Amino acid sequence: xxxxxxxxxxxxxxxxxxxxxxxxxxxxxxxxxxxxxxxxxxxxxxxxxxxxxxxxxxxxxxxxxxxxxxxxxxxxxxxxxxxxxxxxxxxxxxxxxxxxxxxxxxxxxxxxxxxxxxxxxxxxxxxxxxxxxxxxxxxxxxxxxxxxxxxxxxxxxxxxxxxxxxxxxxxxxxxxxxxxxxxxxxxxxxxxxxxxxxxxxxxxxxxxxxxxxxxxxxxxxxxxxxxxxxxxxxxxxxxxxxxxxxxxxxxxxxxxxxxxxxxxxxxxxxxxxxxxxxxxxxxxxxxxxxxxxxxxxxxxxxxxxxxxxxxxxxxxxxxxxxxxxxxxxxxxxxxxxxxxxxxxxxxxxxxxxxxxxxxxxxxxxxxxxxxxxxxxxxxxxxxxxxxxxxxxxxxxxxxxxxxxxxxxxxxxxxxxxxxxxxxxx
Numbered sequence: 001x002x003x004x005x006x007x008x009x010x011x012x013x014x015x016x017x018x019x020x021x022x023x024x025x026x027x028x029x030x031x032x033x034x035x036x037x038x039x040x041x042x043x044x045x046x047x048x049x050x051x052x053x054x055x056x057x058x059x060x061x062x063x064x065x066x067x068x069x070x071x072x073x074x075x076x077x078x079x080x081x082x083x084x085x086x087x088x089x090x091x092x093x094x095x096x097x098x099x100x101x102x103x104x105x106x107x108x109x110x111x112x113x114x115x116x117x118x119x120x121x122x123x124x125x126x127x128x129x130x131x132x133x134x135x136x137x138x139x140x141x142x143x144x145x146x147x148x149x150x151x152x153x154x155x156x157x158x159x160x161x162x163x164x165x166x167x168x169x170x171x172x173x174x175x176x177x178x179x180x181x182x183x184x185x186x187x188x189x190x191x192x193x194x195x196x197x198x199x200x201x202x203x204x205x206x207x208x209x210x211x212x213x214x215x216x217x218x219x220x221x222x223x224x225x226x227x228x229x230x231x232x233x234x235x236x237x238x239x240x241x242x243x244x245x246x247x248x249x250x251x252x253x254x255x256x257x258x259x260x261x262x263x264x265x266x267x268x269x270x271x272x273x274x275x276x277x278x279x280x281x282x283x284x285x286x287x288x289x290x291x292x293x294x295x296x297x298x299x300x301x302x303x304x305x306x307x308x309x310x311x312x313x314x315x316x317x318x319x320x321x322x323x324x325x326x327x328x329x330x331x332x333x334x335x336x337x338x339x340x341x342x343x344x345x346x347x348x349x350x351x352x353x354x355x356x357x358x359x360x361x362x363x364x365x366x367x368x369x370x371x372x373x374x375x376x377x378x379x380x381x382x383x384x385x386x387x388x389x390x391x392x393x394x395x396x397x398x399x400x401x402x403x404x405x406x407x408x409x410x411x412x413x414x415x416x417x418x419x420x421x422x423x424x425x
Contacts, residue, residue, distance in 0.1 A: 034219055034232065041215055043241030044208050050281050051088070051197055053125050059086050060102060060126060063186050067104040070185045073155040073178075074147060075102040076171065078163040081360040082187050084282055087126045097139035097167050100127075103150045111142050140170030147175055158183030188365045193379035198283060198359065199403055202381060205242070205285035206401065206412040209277040210423055212236040212244055213289060216274075217422065220293055224266045226250065226259075229274070237278050244278030254290070255395035257352055257387055268294035271301060271394040277362070284362045286383050287413050288399030289422040297419050301396075304388055305419040308396040311335040311386040312415060315354055315368070316402060319409040325372040325382075329354040332386035333370075341388065348390040355383040358401055380404045381412075 063086065067075060077083045077100040079091035087108060091098050098112040098120070108127030112120050117132050124130070131146060133139045147157070157175075159168050160183040172180055194202070216233040226248040237244030253260035254273035266272070270293050277285030290308070292301055311332040318331035332354045336342060342349035357366030358381050366374065366382050385399030398416055402409040416422045 034235075037219060038215060038232075038235055038239055041211070041236055041239035043239075044211065045204070045241035045280065048204055048280060049197065049200065051201075053088070055195060055197060056086060056088055056126055059190055060108065063102055063190055064104055066186045066189055067102075067158065070158075071156055072158040072181070072183070072186060073104055073152040074150060075158040075160065075183050075186055076100075076143070076163055076167075077102065077160045078167055080160075080162045081282070082160045082162065082191070085187075085191060085360060087124070089120075089123045090282075091120075091123075093164070097133075097143075097170075099139075099143060099163075099167065101143065101146050101150075103152075106150055109146050109149075111139055111146065113139075138170070138174065140167070140174040143171050144174035147178065152178065155179065156181055158186055160187050184365075191359060192357065192365050193377060194359060194381050194403065195379070199379075199381070201281050201283035202285065202359070202401070202403070203412055205278050205280040205283055206287065208237070208240045208242055208280065209244065209285040209287050210413055211240055212278070213246070213274065213287065214423055216246060217272075217289075217291065220266060220272065222266055222268060222294065226264055229266075229272075233274075233276075242278040242280060245276040246274055247276050248272060248274045249395075250293075252392060252394060255347075255389045255391050255393065257389065257395070257397070266293055269298070270294075271396065273395055273397060275397070275399065282360050284358055284360065285412070286358055286362055286399060286401055288385055288397045289416060290396040290398060290419075291422050292419060301394065302419055304390070304394075304396050307336065307339050308386065308388050308398050309416065311350075311388075312384055312398050312400070315384045315386060316409055316411075316415075319376060319384075319402065319404065321378065321404065321406060321408065322375050325366060325368050325374050325376060326370050328368045328376075328382075328384065329370055329372075329386075332384070336386065336388060349388065350386050351389050352387065354386045357382050376404050378404050378406050 079093050084090050096113045101109050109129045111131045114132035114134050117130050131142050133142045156179045215236045219232050229248045230246050233246030249259050250264045250266050251270040253264050254271045272293050273290050275288040314335045315328045315332035318327045336350050345351050353369035355368030357364035366380050381403040383401045387397035389395040400415050401412045417424050
């Protein structure tokens with residue numbers, strides 16, 4: 001039994017603690033229907049503040065300064081998160097080219113199919129001009145003509161990393177006298193450092209994810225499949241006011257970082273590994289939890305869970321301003337290898353990087369991986385998730401995201417307290 005508080009279900013002392021409920025097979029919820037339990041959820045997005053037009057204008061100005069520093073005459077954006085980041089325009093990708101061109105000097109211009117022009121104009125807040133192409137015309141020639149109008153006769157064009165090849169290739173052929181490079185020196189350096197407004201949106205996404213996970217875990221039941229669990233979580237996210245996802249694996253399948261094709265039906269004593277999150281105003285969360293369903297954890301399960309907990313804590317402690325990203329991975333990996341796992345990426349052990357940058361994309365620059373010398377800076381956001389995978393037994397991954405401040409790292413979501421307390425008491 002629970003009460004609605006701040007948009008999520010809070011388990012009360014009178015109905016048994018959250019940890020005790022899980023260990024006893026969620027007996028506190030016996031006879032409680034899914035609809036009854038989820039009806040305690042309500043939207044948590046009422047106080048969300050979107051990214052302002054002024055902030056987007058500041059982003060374009062920063063991009064133009066970086067373009068000048070790197071001798072890039074213009075930056076081409078395909079539809080996707082970078083286009084949203086700079087212009088606020090969300091546009092679905094198709095075979096029809098729609099692009100934004102940010103010049104080193106001047107206003108942003110857009111290229112789109114002629115029949116879509118009026119729809120695009122309704123969305124534009126950065127720049128004003130739309131260049132169109134008819135169905136029997138080349139959009140790449142239109143883009144090349146935009147370069148000419150910006151008086152770009154020679155020089156270098158930056159292609160944002162997710163510009164699709166057919167667009168890049170078409171533009172390159174129409175303007176073969178220009179040089180083409182990755183736009184990362186501009187887009188990465190802009191998007192890597194999050195503003196207070198961005199961090200606030202990510203914090204909200206994490207808060208909602210915690211609420212959705214709590215409700216979903218309370219509805220685990222024997223015999224359910226990962227797909228059943230995912231559907232429950234999607235329902236919870238929707239009631240909390242967002243579109244979210246949860247992927248899950250049970251028992252031996254939890255050892256596979258991104259799942260297994262084997263049939264899974266939840267049974268008592270299984271490790272349940274869950275992962276994913278939601279977006280708020282385009283900004284992501286990403287949380288993983290590992291619990292044991294319906295039974296007292298075995299000594300082995302507790303041992304590996306506690307080792308994972310120590311590895312995550314060591315990684316967080318290693319996140320210091322000016323230190324390279326790889327130091328965070330090294331700290332977690334040392335805890336795991338000192339316990340006899342690995343070494344390196346070998347299984348049983350930690351088979352993947354310790355973390356990834358996060359923002360508008362769930363995986364962004366700032367990867368927490370050996371060899372990444374990029375110094376940690378205030379405003380960088382990244383996951384800390386040093387999984388321990390043991391094929392034939394189970395896997396444990398605890399993932400929380402952090403952001404850097406001048407004083408050090410801060411958690412977006414508080415790490416698990418114990419194997420039977422994934423979100424505290």
